[in-house]
Amino acid sequence: AGRDADLETIDFSNMEWSERRIGQLFSKALCVLNKLKSVRAPHPELTNEALVHLAKLPGLHTLFLRISPRNASTAESLPPNSFPKMRLLKVRCNLRDVPALVAFLKALPTSLRGLDIIFNSSTPMTALRPLFATIARFTKLQGLSVTLDPDEWYRETELEPAVRWMNSYILRPLFSLSCMEYFCLRNTPIHFHSADVQAMAQAW
Numbered sequence: 001a002g003r004d005a006d007l008e009t010i011d012f013s014n015m016e017w018s019e020r021r022i023g024q025l026f027s028k029a030l031c032v033l034n035k036l037k038s039v040r041a042p043h044p045e046l047t048n049e050a051l052v053h054l055a056k057l058p059g060l061h062t063l064f065l066r067i068s069p070r071n072a073s074t075a076e077s078l079p080p081n082s083f084p085k086m087r088l089l090k091v092r093c094n095l096r097d098v099p100a101l102v103a104f105l106k107a108l109p110t111s112l113r114g115l116d117i118i119f120n121s122s123t124p125m126t127a128l129r130p131l132f133a134t135i136a137r138f139t140k141l142q143g144l145s146v147t148l149d150p151d152e153w154y155r156e157t158e159l160e161p162a163v164r165w166m167n168s169y170i171l172r173p174l175f176s177l178s179c180m181e182y183f184c185l186r187n188t189p190i191h192f193h194s195a196d197v198q199a200m201a202q203a204w
Helices: 020-030 048-056 069-077 095-106 125-135 150-155 168-176 194-203
Strands: 009-011 038-040 062-066 088-093 114-119 143-147 182-186
Touching: 020 048, 048 069, 069 095, 088 095, 095 125, 125 168, 168 194
Parallel strands: 009 038, 038 062, 062 088, 088 114, 114 143, 143 182
Antiparallel strands: none
C-alpha cells in the first residue's frame, strides 16, 4: 500500500472506460495518491472529489481528463491557485460542456505550456470565441491543438457558412499569444481572406 501511495504516473489513455461506476472507482483510487505528476485518463468521468484532489497536488504537471456537466460546479469553485505546476493539459469533452471547460481553464495557472482539446460533438464556430478568449490568458502557451468531430460537423450542413467555418474573428483572441510555436485545428473547415492570413502572420 505504501508503494502504491508513492505512484507518480497513471496512463489509461488506451482504455475505453465510459461507465459512471468505473469513473467512481477510479476517482476513489486517485484520492489516496498524493505524489502524482502525470495522470492520463480521458475516458472515465472523474468525481468532484477527485477533481478537487488533483487540483491540490503540488507536483502534478500533466493531465488528460474528461470534462462533463457534473464537473461544472466544481470547476467554477476551484481556488485561484489550483494545479500550481500544471504545464500540459489535454481535455476531452462535448461542446455543450464548453462553459464547464472555460471555468476549469480559468482555475489553471497562466504558466500552462501546452493545451490539447478534443470535442466529441460539433457546434457553430462562433461558440469557440469565448473559449479562445479564455485560452488567451495563458501568455506562455507554446502549443495549442483543437479537434472537432468531423461526422458531427457534416451533419450540420443546414448552418450558414458564417457559423460553420473558422475565420480570423474567432481566432483573434489567440493573436496575443506571442510564445506560440505550434497551433493545430483538426477537422475544422477554414475560411480565410488574405487579410486574415496577414493578421495571423503578424501576430505569430
